[in-house]
Amino acid sequence: MKQQQIMFISGIDTDVGKTIATGFYANRLAAQGRSVITQKLVQTGCSGVAEDIQRHRKLQNLPLQQCDLDGTTCRYVFDYPCSPHLAARLAQTEIDLAQITADTQILAQQYDVVLIEGAGGLAVPLNNELTTLDYLQQQSYPLILVTSGKLGSINHTLLSLVVCQQRGIALQALIYNHYPQTDPIIENETQAYLQRYLTTHFPQAEFIELGEVV
Ligand SMILES: Nc1ncnc2c1ncn2[C@@H]1O[C@H](COP(=O)(O)OP(=O)(O)OP(=O)(O)O)[C@@H](O)[C@H]1O
Numbered sequence: 001m002k003q004q005q006i007m008f009i010s011g012i013d014t015d016v017g018k019t020i021a022t023g024f025y026a027n028r029l030a031a032q033g034r035s036v037i038t039q040k041l042v043q044t045g046c047s048g049v050a051e052d053i054q055r056h057r058k059l060q061n062l063p064l065q066q067c068d069l070d071g072t073t074c075r076y077v078f079d080y081p082c083s084p085h086l087a088a089r090l091a092q093t094e095i096d097l098a099q100i101t102a103d104t105q106i107l108a109q110q111y112d113v114v115l116i117e118g119a120g121g122l123a124v125p126l127n128n129e130l131t132t133l134d135y136l137q138q139q140s141y142p143l144i145l146v147t148s149g150k151l152g153s154i155n156h157t158l159l160s161l162v163v164c165q166q167r168g169i170a171l172q173a174l175i176y177n178h179y180p181q182t183d184p185i186i187e188n189e190t191q192a193y194l195q196r197y198l199t200t201h202f203p204q205a206e207f208i209e210l211g212e213v214v
């Protein structure tokens with residue numbers, strides 16, 4: 001019997017490379033013979049089929065799927081490029097998290113692995129009460145966290161990891177995005193520091209390097 005797996009991909013911030021990392025990780029699993037679909041928790045800043053889903057499919061070298069066209073892979077797409085809680089409010093609606101969970105379950109019945117990309121970082125609000133972190137904790141999905149070598153990443157990464165430990169969220173992997181390249185002295189130590197930190201505090205988690213995707 002095929003093992004179904006749902007994993008959540010978040011990052012230390014918006015624009016850190018979650019979408020690229022999601023496509024990369026999907027391809028890695030597909031190369032191991034597993035069928036993979038991606039889902040976007042909530043998309044802001046566009047209309048129609050979520051732009052992150054479109055990017056995932058391009059990276060996977062797949063056309064848009066029926067589950068993309070009918071909204072199963074991204075139920076909530078909002079125009080305004082901001083936090084989901086605000087984007088939903090501006091659209092005079094609310095994000096129904098039970099609907100998103102139901103969509104994930106439908107996808108999990110059809111694919112071996114569902115990778116859910118969050119919007120922004122872990123503490124991004126989905127409404128006035130709940131953050132992405134709360135949802136992740138409720139669902140007990142393992143987390144793949146995307147980080148980078150940019151100045152400031154050590155602090156943002158450690159804050160994200162400390163809160164995962166406090167909330168009992170399992171870290172599957174830390175993806176270290178080498179893009180964009182900035183200061184090699186800072187980047188090298190950021191990578192080395194985070195690798196040491198992972199070995200000490202999350203020995204079961206994988207450290208994965210992501211290079212520039214062209
Ligand atoms: N490894 C990479 N190779 C090439 N381009 C990259 C890489 N990582 C990030 N980028 C580029 O940097 C920008 C931000 O990346 P991306 O869209 O993946 O961020 P994100 O974390 O998914 O943001 P959001 O919170 O909006 O979902 C994009 O233009 C993307 O193409």
Ligand SMILES: C[C@H](N)[C@H](N)CCCCCC(=O)O
Nearest residue numbers: 014044045081082083119120
């Ligand atoms: C529009 C943007 N690209 C992201 N998808 C949304 C990021 C929300 C971040 C909210 C915040 O941390 O203040």
Ligand SMILES: [Mg+2]
Nearest residue numbers: 018019052117
């Ligand atoms: Mg993205």
